[in-house]
Amino acid sequence: MANSNLAAGPSGAKPKPFITPQRAVVYTVLIVCAIFFLFPLYIMIITSLKNIQEIQSGNIFIPTLHPTLDAWEKAWNSACTGLYCEGIKVGFWNSIKITVPSTIVSIIVASLTGYSMANWPFKFSEVFFTILLLSSFIPYVVMIYPLVIITRELGIYSTLPAVVLVHTIFGLPLLTLLFRNYFASLPQELFKAARVDGAGYWQIFFQVFAPMSVPIFTVAVILQVTGIWNDFLFGVIYAGPTNYPMTVQLNNIVNSAQGGKAYNVDMAATILTGLVPLAIYFFSGKYFVRGIAAGAVKG
Numbered sequence: 001m002a003n004s005n006l007a008a009g010p011s012g013a014k015p016k017p018f019i020t021p022q023r024a025v026v027y028t029v030l031i032v033c034a035i036f037f038l039f040p041l042y043i044m045i046i047t048s049l050k051n052i053q054e055i056q057s058g059n060i061f062i063p064t065l066h067p068t069l070d071a072w073e074k075a076w077n078s079a080c081t082g083l084y085c086e087g088i089k090v091g092f093w094n095s096i097k098i099t100v101p102s103t104i105v106s107i108i109v110a111s112l113t114g115y116s117m118a119n120w121p122f123k124f125s126e127v128f129f130t131i132l133l134l135s136s137f138i139p140y141v142v143m144i145y146p147l148v149i150i151t152r153e154l155g156i157y158s159t160l161p162a163v164v165l166v167h168t169i170f171g172l173p174l175l176t177l178l179f180r181n182y183f184a185s186l187p188q189e190l191f192k193a194a195r196v197d198g199a200g201y202w203q204i205f206f207q208v209f210a211p212m213s214v215p216i217f218t219v220a221v222i223l224q225v226t227g228i229w230n231d232f233l234f235g236v237i238y239a240g241p242t243n244y245p246m247t248v249q250l251n252n253i254v255n256s257a258q259g260g261k262a263y264n265v266d267m268a269a270t271i272l273t274g275l276v277p278l279a280i281y282f283f284s285g286k287y288f289v290r291g292i293a294a295g296a297v298k299g
Helices: 002-008 021-048 052-057 070-077 089-119 125-135 140-153 160-185 188-196 201-212 214-229 233-238 246-254 263-296
Strands: none
Touching (some): 021 263, 052 263, 089 201, 089 246, 125 160, 140 160, 160 233, 188 201, 233 246
């Protein structure tokens, strides 16, 4: 019997080849898209490593044989951002001062609001949620002038706290929606069991729900940090000339009309401005996808 089975040959499904027509199409599209998005970054990097003579006389697609970091040093320390020639490092620290408190405050408020709406419903909570949801679709430009008046009356216009306040306000609707839907997707038996054991509002949040909500907190941090760091409009309107964030100072460097155009400095400043969101996506991208899949958009 054993010899007859061996003579009959292997049994079971035939293994599929690694490259199939469908897979070839998918990989081709992905490679083309990757080249499309990475090619500008390649141009910026090789241009930032060239001196101005090579840029003016050479091919922009060919890397330099004598790379230098002079453009990076000038972009960070001495590039002119309007009336000041202190480099883009000033805007970097302004962006840090704006991003950190805005992210922390908005996530704390949104997580508690979402937790309350999902597990401790109050009178008119659904109406409040509907209004909050609709407010997330209101264009920013509609609220610019009213917020100018509000921050002026509060005495914080043209200061960093004004930008922090604006970013916190505009971050709350979307974050509250994410937290509310995430907490609503968690098993209600956990909440009921904690209530039976005598746990209160804060105990349930910190001891039961918060440890289970690392994915959605990661999503919230990524959304807020990248959104606030990349913002230009609120920074240029509410911060004031001495408090401009990195994106506004980058605009001033690139559009400066003093002397010849230093493309290598412009490219170095652009890369420096984008390093923070690039690093966040690079190191936390998988956690972002995991947080979304874990219930961030469930409701």
